[in-house]
Amino acid sequence: MPDSLPEILDRIDAAQPAALARLSELLRIPSISTDPAHAADCRAAADWLVAELDTLGFDASIRETAGHPMVVAHGGEGARHVLFCGHYDVQPADPLELWETPPFEPVIGASAIRARGASDDKGQLMTFLEACCAWIDVTGKLPCRITVLLEGEEESGSPALVPFLEAHAEELRAEIALVCDTGLYDGQVPAIVTQLRGLQGEEVTITGPNSDLHSGAYGGGDEPGARAYPHSGPAA
Numbered sequence: 001m002p003d004s005l006p007e008i009l010d011r012i013d014a015a016q017p018a019a020l021a022r023l024s025e026l027l028r029i030p031s032i033s034t035d036p037a038h039a040a041d042c043r044a045a046a047d048w049l050v051a052e053l054d055t056l057g058f059d060a061s062i063r064e065t066a067g068h069p070m071v072v073a074h075g076g077e078g079a080r081h082v083l084f085c086g087h088y089d090v091q092p093a094d095p096l097e098l099w100e101t102p103p104f105e106p107v108i109g110a111s112a113i114r115a116r117g118a119s120d121d122k123g124q125l126m127t128f129l130e131a132c133c134a135w136i137d138v139t140g141k142l143p144c145r146i147t148v149l150l151e152g153e154e155e156s157g158s159p160a161l162v163p164f165l166e167a168h169a170e171e172l173r174a175e176i177a178l179v180c181d182t183g184l185y186d187g188q189v190p191a192i193v194t195q196l197r198g199l200q201g202e203e204v205t206i207t208g209p210n211s212d213l214h215s216g217a218y219g220g221g222d223e224p225g226a227r228a229y230p231h232s233g234p235a236a
């Protein structure tokens with residue numbers, strides 16, 4: 001733990017109103033990746049993040065994909081290289097009538113921020129950027145080399161992510177990857193999540209017999225028994 005950590009934490013507390021204003025700006029962009037009508041909003045969110053990362057001194061850029069663009073940013077220096085991953089797209093907001101306040105007009109309450117994407121994943125990714133901001137403010141630089149990768153299709157199955165990672169493996173290779181797409185233990189207790197489930201899709205084709213078979217003779221574990229009734233007609 002660096003000696004300056006208490007000062008960095010104080011800095012985060014002092015800068016919270018400005019941090020909440022920045023988060024609110026991002027939350028107002030309806031970056032719904034599954035709805036083509038919001039493609040321009042997804043790009044606006046990516047542009048907003050590039051500008052934000054630029055302000056922090058990162059070398060940030062939009063990277064085109066077949067779908068919504070990636071945001072990639074490099075900052076800091078040193079032997080240690082951390083890859084930080086998050087996403088700027090959000091789930092659709094309908095059914096709209098079930099919202100007590102409009103989904104893209106953030107409401108900052110005593111214990112929660114209500115807006116689509118506040119807890120998945122704009123709040124989390126801005127937490128990291130604000131931590132970087134406070135660290136730079138206090139120490140003058142980032143603690144290590146940091147690459148930020150923010151995708152815009154996490155809520156649509158990330159079709160471009162694996163091809164993008166493969167195409168930019170050298171640029172993105174790091175000792176540790178921080179994935180911020182997680183939650184708190186409860187409203188007051190932060191959590192460090194060490195493992196996440198993967199996602200696997202499979203199509204299974206099952207082929208059965210072309211006629212009824214006697215359940216006592218077929219389909220059991222005892223294969224030789226199946227051969228006791230070698231006829232292929234309806235079961236008795």
Ligand SMILES: [Zn+2]
Nearest residue numbers: 120121154181
């Ligand atoms: Zn997420």
